[in-house]
Amino acid sequence: MADKERKPEVWLRGRLAGVPALLQPVAHALLQAREEINELMTGFPDSLLWEKLAGMASPGFHLQHLAGVLNRLFTYAKGEQLNHEQLNALKAEGIPLSGEYAVDTLIATFNNQVDNCITQLKDADETTLTESRGVGRAQLPSTVIGLYTHAAEHTMRHTGQLLVTVKVLSDRYSGDTESRLIT
Structure with a gap:
């Protein structure tokens, strides 16, 4: 799509139906990230999914x-603590299960999580946004709106x-994923 044909960024497309006014920026940021x-990731090869540049993620x-992170922060915003499954998922981040993941699988998981977050934002009671929430085992102090804002940021x-890493990897290997030199 040519630049002239691109839609404005999500935050410039107007109010998102059903999302409370104070949470519009959070929803806009999540939807913008999903689009980008x-x-x-369209056409990004699975073979480069776990490549690192300069020791970075x-x-x-x-x-x-x-x-x-979206799953965990939105769990805390509900006033809940992480369950066993969430803790195991946290430990597994960065480790391809069974040796590999496909780009499409990871994108689908991310898209689904954004959908879940938007649903939670639509159900949010604006009067609770300044309520305290404990984060993690140490119950570090935050608020509902603090958690939502941090999730967006x-x-x-x-x-x-991700954009920089994918662009550099794509340019570096443009079609040649067999002779990787970066670790």
Whole structure:
């Protein structure tokens, strides 16, 4: 799609139906990240998913982490603690299960998590946004809106890191994934 044909960024497309006014920026950021990541990862080879540049995180890690962080932060925002499955998923981030993951699988997981987050935002009661929430085993202090805001900020930060990593890997290996020199 040519630049002139591109839609404006999500935050410039207007209000998202059903999302409380104070949570619109969070929903906009999550949906913007989803659009950018889906476009970025189209055609990205599975064989490069776990490649690292200069010892930095691989695209596979970023995709696992993006979905995982959203799941965890939105769990805390509900006033809940992480369950056994979530803790195991956290430990597995950056490690390809059974040796491999496909790009499409990781993208589908991320997209599903964004959908779950948007649903939770739509169900949010704006009067609870300043309520305290404990984070992690240490119950570090935050608030509902603090967790939602951090989820959006953290997602965009990793989206940027993923973009750079994928672009460099794609340019470096443009069709030649057999002779990798980067570790």
